[in-house]
Amino acid sequence: MSVLVYTESEQGKLKKTAFEVASYAKAVAEQLGTTVTAITINADDTSPLSNYGVDKVLTVTSSELSTFNAKGFAEVLHQAAEKEESKVVVLSSSANSKYLAPLLAVYLNAGYASNVIAAPSSTSPFTVKRSAFTNKAFEEISINTDVKIIGVSNNAFGLIENSGAASEETFSPSITDLGIKVESVDKASDKVSIADAEIVVSGGRGLKGPENWGMIEELAEVLGAATACSKPVSDLGWRPHAEHVGQTGKPVASNLYIAIGISGAIQHLAGINASKVKVVINTDPEAPFFKAADYGVVGDAFQVVPELIEKLKSFKAQQ
Amino acid sequence: MKILVCISHVPDTTSKINFTDGDTKFDTNGVQFVINPNDEFGLTRAMWFKEKQSAHVTVVNVGGPETEPTLRKALAIGADAAIRVNTPATDGFSVAKQLAQVVTDGNYDLVIAGRESIDYNGGMVPGMIAGLTNANFVNNCINLEIEGTSVTAVREIDGGKETVSTTLPLVIGGQKGIVEESDLRIPNMRGIMMARQKPLTVTEPVAANAETNSVKFEKPAPKGAVKLVSPDNLDELINLLHNEAKVI
Ligand SMILES: Cc1cc2nc3c(=O)[nH]c(=O)nc-3n(C[C@H](O)[C@H](O)[C@H](O)COP(=O)(O)OP(=O)(O)OC[C@H]3O[C@@H](n4cnc5c(N)ncnc54)[C@H](O)[C@@H]3O)c2cc1C
Ligand SMILES: Nc1ncnc2c1ncn2[C@@H]1O[C@H](COP(=O)(O)O)[C@@H](O)[C@H]1O
Numbered sequence: 001m002s003v004l005v006y007t008e009s010e011q012g013k014l015k016k017t018a019f020e021v022a023s024y025a026k027a028v029a030e031q032l033g034t035t036v037t038a039i040t041i042n043a044d045d046t047s048p049l050s051n052y053g054v055d056k057v058l059t060v061t062s063s064e065l066s067t068f069n070a071k072g073f074a075e076v077l078h079q080a081a082e083k084e085e086s087k088v089v090v091l092s093s094s095a096n097s098k099y100l101a102p103l104l105a106v107y108l109n110a111g112y113a114s115n116v117i118a119a120p121s122s123t124s125p126f127t128v129k130r131s132a133f134t135n136k137a138f139e140e141i142s143i144n145t146d147v148k149i150i151g152v153s154n155n156a157f158g159l160i161e162n163s164g165a166a167s168e169e170t171f172s173p174s175i176t177d178l179g180i181k182v183e184s185v186d187k188a189s190d191k192v193s194i195a196d197a198e199i200v201v202s203g204g205r206g207l208k209g210p211e212n213w214g215m216i217e218e219l220a221e222v223l224g225a226a227t228a229c230s231k232p233v234s235d236l237g238w239r240p241h242a243e244h245v246g247q248t249g250k251p252v253a254s255n256l257y258i259a260i261g262i263s264g265a266i267q268h269l270a271g272i273n274a275s276k277v278k279v280v281i282n283t284d285p286e287a288p289f290f291k292a293a294d295y296g297v298v299g300d301a302f303q304v305v306p307e308l309i310e311k312l313k314s315f316k317a318q319q
Numbered sequence: 320m321k322i323l324v325c326i327s328h329v330p331d332t333t334s335k336i337n338f339t340d341g342d343t344k345f346d347t348n349g350v351q352f353v354i355n356p357n358d359e360f361g362l363t364r365a366m367w368f369k370e371k372q373s374a375h376v377t378v379v380n381v382g383g384p385e386t387e388p389t390l391r392k393a394l395a396i397g398a399d400a401a402i403r404v405n406t407p408a409t410d411g412f413s414v415a416k417q418l419a420q421v422v423t424d425g426n427y428d429l430v431i432a433g434r435e436s437i438d439y440n441g442g443m444v445p446g447m448i449a450g451l452t453n454a455n456f457v458n459n460c461i462n463l464e465i466e467g468t469s470v471t472a473v474r475e476i477d478g479g480k481e482t483v484s485t486t487l488p489l490v491i492g493g494q495k496g497i498v499e500e501s502d503l504r505i506p507n508m509r510g511i512m513m514a515r516q517k518p519l520t521v522t523e524p525v526a527a528n529a530e531t532n533s534v535k536f537e538k539p540a541p542k543g544a545v546k547l548v549s550p551d552n553l554d555e556l557i558n559l560l561h562n563e564a565k566v567i
Contacts, residue, residue, distance in 0.1 A: 068476075070446075070456060095477045099458040102415075102446025111412060111530035114442050127534060134437050136336040140534040179455040180485040185476070193478030199566070223567065235500045241461070242475060247332050247437055248356045248495060256566040267332045273539070277564045279556070280545070290545050295559055299550030308553050312567075315557050 002037040002056070003029040004086035006077055008094060009043035016196065017092040019052045023160040024152045025090040026053025027119040032088070039080045039171070041065055041073060046168060053162035058084075058171040065175070067182040068096050072175050074103035079173040081108055081147065088126075089149045093253075094195060101151055111143035117156040134247045134270040153274065154195065154253045194245065197226035199256040200275070202245060204230040204268075206261020206282065206301060210238035215305045216260065222312045228252065230262050246271035260301050264289025281305065320374040320465065320487075322365045323425065325418055325432035325444065326393050327355035327408075328386040332437065338536040345438070345536070354389055357433025361493035363502050364463060365431055366397045372465070375399055377425065381408045381417045387519065394514035395506030401517065406524035409533070411439065415447030416527040422452050427488070428468075434459050434492040442492075449490035457483060461496030 005025035007018035018038075025036045035055040040046050042065060046057045058080055065072050077100070081089055089104065091097040093115065105112040115130045117138070125142040128150060132139040194200060201220040203213060213227075220227045227243060234244035245252050247270040257275035261282060262268060269292050272278070280293040281304050290296050297304055330336070330350045337346040354362065368374035378393040380386045381404040390401040404417045422430055430452075432445035449456030455470075457463075461480065462473035468487040473480050475496070491497075506514070548556045560567045 067481075070458070074450075095459055095475065098442050099446065099456075102411075102443040103450045103456065105412065105443065106447055106450030111410070112441075112443055113531060115440055129537075132438070132440050132536070133330075133336045134440060135539070137338070138537045138539070140537070142532045142534055143530065144528070144532060145530050180457065180483050183471075183482045183484050185479065185481045187476065187479030187481075191478065195477040231500075241496050242480070244495070256560070256564070270332070277560070277566050279560070290547075292542060293545045294543075294564065295556060296545045296547050297550050297553070297556065298547065304550050304553065307550075308556070311553050311557055315561070315567075 001034045002084045002086055003032065003034060003088045003090060004077070004081050004084055005036060005038050005054070005090040006097065007038045007040050007043070007049060008092060008097065009040055012042060012044035014040070014043055014046070014048060017094060017154060019048070019159050020157055021090050021092045021152050022049055022052040022054050023162070024119065024150070024157045026160065026162050028088055028090065029053070031120060031123050037084050037086070039077060041076060046166070050166035051161055051163050052159065053164065054166045055164065057166050057168045059168060060171050060173065062175065064178070067185070069178045069180060070096070070100040070103055071180070072178045074100040074107060075175055076173045077104050078107040080171060087147055089147070091149065091151045093151055093154050097151065101149055105149055108147045108149070109145060110147035110149045111145040112149040112151065113141055113143055114151040115153050116150050117153050119157070131274065134251070135273040136270055155255060155276070156253065156274070192224065192226040194226045194228055194243070194250050194252060197254050199223045199225035199258070200228050200252050200254045201225045201258045201260070202228035202230070202262060203233065203260050204262030205232050213239065215309065219258070219305055219309050222309055222316065230268055259289055259293070260305060262289060263287050264292055320368060320372060320429060321425065321427045322368060322374050322376045322429045322431060323422060323427040324358065324362045324365050324376060324378045324393070324398065325430065326358050326362070326378050326380045326389060327433060327436040327438070328352050328380055328382055328389040329355045329436055329438040332356070336538070342536050343533070352389055354393060355433050355436050357435065357494050359503060360495050360497050361431035361433060361491070362393055362396060362398065363498040363504060364493065366504070367498070368465070369397065377402060379404065379418065379421050381406060381414045383407055390519060391514050392506060394517045394519070395510040396504050397510065399517065401519040403519065403521050404524055405521050410529045410531040411441040411443040412447060412530040413527040415444045415451060417524050418444065418448050419451035420525045421522070422448060429465070429487060430454070430490040431493055432490065434494040445490050445492040452488070452490070454488040454490050455485040456490045457485065458492040460491040460493045463491060463497055
């Protein structure tokens with residue numbers, strides 16, 4: 001009956017989202033009067049999970065699963081859910097979790113709610129709130145199946161500490177045909193990804209050309225942020241597609257989003273609205289972004305950004 | 320190669336989102352519907368397979384008669400045939416069950432769907448089709464090459480990309496990158512005329528329970544006014560972000 005939570009790791013280290021989904025699973029377990037079982041795949045140290053309400057950790061070590069495989073990982077979670085007789089399975093909104101979730105839903109014949117932003121408002125019927133229409137609305141949905149899968153939106157629930165002692169158990173599921181083979185991975189290990197970033201610094205067409213991105217990258221570096229851009233900027237080839245955020249690009253749910261030289265078109269705003277605090281820097285006081293932002297500077301990015309970098313450097317030095 | 324492209328019929332990206340019937344239904348009043356952007360990228364890639372590798376391309380939608388103009392647009396872009404499964408699209412799982420049936424009946428080698436729909440944002444239909452039909456599945460697909468039954472695909476991962484090899488039958492969740500924005504095609508007059516002659520078959524749904532139910536919608540609370548900081552006083556911005564917003 002335990003709530004099962006998939007706590008992701010990268011190169012053996014648990015990700016921050018692992019603690020957020022564990023916190024969520026704990027909240028659900030309290031509502032249902034049951035315990036939390038976390039499952040990890042090739043994670044080295046699982047002890048921090050006991051700080052977030054996890055009662056038991058199933059550890060899977062498998063060389064076959066050394067690179068992510070949606071089918072293989074979904075099969076592991078499927079067998080873990082059956083072993084624990086879990087009625088609720090909690091996942092994050094990482095690209096990998098979103099990849100495996102629909103397969104797991106089929107294997108468990110479970111209703112799946114993605115982009116969930118709050119603990120269940122009721123457990124019978126099991127009802128959760130999720131974002132829909134690319135953040136232009138919220139939807140309350142009830143899940144009717146015996147087993148339920150919840151995909152928690154990044155940064156929506158937060159971390160809730162709940163110290164305890166988690167027991168650890170080795171779990172050896174049987175893995176068959178994986179179907180897909182990873183040939184190569186191309187990933188900048190020194191950069192924060194948009195999905196994992198707490199702060200995102202984003203540039204638009206107002207920056208005039210790719211040669212001006214140095215200051216965007218420097219600002220991002222000072223803040224430990226990821227860099228992003230508006231759609232025309234990636235369509236023009238100034239920045240890679242992977243940086244395009246918005247309704248048709250990547251969603252952003254960071255704590256802080258800084259938009260520089262971005263007008264704030266509806267399609268852009270839709271994709272970044274889930275960010276908690278928005279700052280806009282734009283020469284045009286009429287730019288629509290000012291209506292969606294928390295803080296704004298009406299000014300020229302070419303003056304404001306370099307000055308902001310200097311001031312942040314001295315601020316950080318004092319911290 | 321037989322390709323099935325799943326087409327979600329969604330409100331145009333500029334649409335104002337409103338609800339009716341006590342906030343239980345999406346208000347379609349004055350809303351323009353389009354092919355889901357991720358599906359348009361996938362359809363355009365399918366056209367490439369049609370032109371370069373003689374693939375046969377069918378488009379499919381699960382929905383009521385109101386979605387037919389969207390399917391006709393896909394035919395005008397160049398798809399060979401269209402299927403509409405005549406049932407309202409309620410939840411992702413039951414839509415996937417309808418689509419899996421179409422895939423099985425039509426023996427498709429490749430199913431192209433979108434990474435997510437911009438209305439429901441479920442991000443689940445392609446993966447569920449793959450699970451239900453026991454096909455391989457590549458999500459967030461940004462490049463796709465097929466030779467015989469061998470597939471090389473690139474998928475976007477958090478912070479980078481990954482190249483994978485697999486085989487048909489395959490389902491992908493596509494997005495921008497599988498073709499570029501500049502590759503998208505606007506239907507021309509000839510395409511629109513030809514689309515009228517192409518088959519649009521209406522099939523009846525298989526029995527499928529809704530695994531989830533939409534209870535109620537809600538719009539985000541209106542935003543408070545922006546706090547403006549003078550460009551001559553950026554220390555104040557840092558102060559606000561540190562002490563008030565507590566984000567740096
Ligand atoms: C179907 C569809 C989907 C779309 N999806 C997306 C999406 O996912 N993401 C997205 O971003 N867009 C999307 N768009 C595009 C969107 O409509 C806008 O065109 C786009 O967001 C505008 O980008 P921008 O703000 O960078 O450029 P612009 O609109 O050109 O704005 C540039 C801004 O920079 C300001 N500026 C100029 N000089 C300076 C300076 N020196 N200092 C500071 N500010 C300056 C200007 O005042 C202006 O506000 C989509 C459009 C369509 C039709
Ligand atoms: N009603 C539908 N008819 C046909 N295809 C659909 C339908 N709903 C979703 N899809 C496909 O599944 C993808 C993902 O949708 P979703 O799971 O709703 O985010 C879409 O981009 C479409 O390709």
